[in-house]
Amino acid sequence: MILTFHEGACIRAAAGDTTVVFGPVSKQSKNFKPTNFGADVAFISFNHPDMNGAEEAARGERQPFIISGPGEYEVKDMTIAGFASGSKYGNDPRINTIYYAHFDGMSILYLGALGDLDLPGDVLEMDSPDVLIVPIGGNGALTPAEAQKLAVKLEAKIIIPILYDDKSLKRFLKEAGEEGTKPVDKLTIKPRDVAGKENEVVVLSS
DSSP states (O other): OEEEEOSTTOEEEEETTEEEEESOOOTTOSSSOOOOSOOSEEEOOSSSTTTOOGGGGOBTTBOOEEEOSSEEEEETTEEEEEEEEEEOGGGOOEEEEEEEEEETTEEEEEOTTOOOSSOOHHHHTSOOOSEEEEEOSOTTSOOHHHHHHHHHHHTOSEEEEESOOHHHHHHHHHHTTOTTOOOBSOEEOOHHHHTTOOSEEOOBOO
């Protein structure tokens, strides 16, 4: 699986012939550049232009299967569970959907614009995720300190921050004791690569 970051809360995950996108940026976003690649599956966790741009993840005949809310799904050899949580991202309290997805032999926990430290019990009962994608920029989502606290609680193997600026990223890396971490263009991982890892922060550059 290859993971890349495309501003805001937008993460692209590709394996074989399948590409999925978490939190695609809409053309209506005033904060980030719209998503500009095709995907087979688009995960919408929060109904805000910064992360509801499913239309921007379409290319010609390639129209994404859109997942936008709590529930259980199976698509493209993926099993997905969505859980309702809270957020005040952009000062607009709404339901935020947390997605726990099995893809390419690994588990991804995507928190979207999560603003609550109190996760649904069902999420806490899931196996520790191989990859945790967590917001760290505040603005109604988790702050750097809250994000680090939650990451430790979830016992993630790899942590990828989203919704950050330089200031919040610096604070998050300090909280995590990972000040020396440098951004990378992409993360290529196989199931064996995550074995034995614990709370390793990977910063993806946009």
